[in-house]
Amino acid sequence: MFKLAARQQWDACADGWNGKSDLIRNWLRESTDAMLAMADIKTGARVLDVAAGAGDQTLDIARRVGPNGYVLATDFSPAILAFAKDNAWRAGYANVETKAEDGETFEVAEASFDAAICRLGLMLFPDPFKGLKRMVHALKAGGSACTMVFSTPEQNPCIGVLVSTVFKHADLPLPDPYRPGGLLSLGKPGLMDELFGRAGFSHVATTKVAAPFRLPSVQDYLDFVRTSASPILQILAKLDDARRETAWAEITDKLGAFNTSNGWEGPNELLLTVGRRPTI
Template structure:
């Protein structure tokens, strides 16, 4: 494993949070997979593309990128050993031979300069302790003219799971869990901040466009409520209150989610994200 500088996130994703995501990879893919096609299309992958997947987690987008480039390759990079183990296992079962996975920190990983034609990420770039340094390092890994494409959450109020959690305010001590700016899910919720960070990191032609998708959070309101309350934020907030408040919170969340049950019982919540593309300059101004 290469040098780790983002130690707080490394600890989190190699602890209970990483284990939860690895154990529930299919459920999280059902939540987020509506963004796969827009992301891969934006990356403009060709049959011979060499793709870097940053914060690849359990590797669904890495495997999809590899399938789009049968004469190329895809490398998935993540801090989380539990999720990478799942990624490797799934790739082997699916017989995808042009994909590899590596544990490492994108802020400090020693990429071969210009080794990739594209870098992608589905919800993996919001947790950097130093975003400018991380994107600058990713930029060095791209060939001149290479493309960066990623998806990250837009403003909290535009995401259905946040509205669901907000239904518990007054029962659970939510505080400012969805505050933008700091490392975490909503650190890049501001389009202006994305543009500023990428410009400072040496990227050009930055485009930030909204994209929406309905994610499947469970079958029935009870199941979806259990899943949401077993996420990192859910476990954190439940752990701060007594049993009676936990019961009230679960009941309130279930009631909220009943309004989002489809005819087949699937609970669907709308997520609004930014689809971001940027290029490494092809000329002498490329990041070095």
């Protein structure tokens, strides 16, 4: 039921999420470049992009590997993956293929990719360990994978504001931020290294990256949130109009704490974890 609801939510939000691609690209520009460098993506490489979404990072990979390289973008939402396919076609990248696959169970030939990445998707998996195992399976010996997830609640306060306020207005107990499938589920210190190691990766290392979300106003951030497939939207949808608007008003007020003289700047910290498939 969890995956079915999540898939339906992403399918419903696909158009809006794709419409925010430029905003997302600007927000994650430096951290995405770092992720691709850590995954050692080179000209001519075969690269697996897991939970690719609308695929703006897929285009970056396609450019890096060049016409002799290959990118397979997967996502469990066929609707959002259709945008990734169209965006690659519009950009003129004939080296991109898309395939609707669950990130925990996708099927590819063993040892068929030089590198794999997963940008802000792994933390939404009910069982991220399964996803990492599939990435190890897909990689050639010595091939690298790099994932990007949110770090601790303290370093990502805007997510905390959204979750705590929505759960309060829905009269629900505040969930454990590290619960499986949540936005912050993989932020616990040491957890990503432990999961990579158990999955079979060697040379595992995690780097913290600051990724502030800079926008003209808090309303611009909330416009972005409303196009996401966050579980908080599913909860808000169950409230009556008055309670829902009261919740949004309180969220707006609390997030106003991040207003600056140059607009709105929401703090975020990401974890980039890299590992290799052993050569022996």
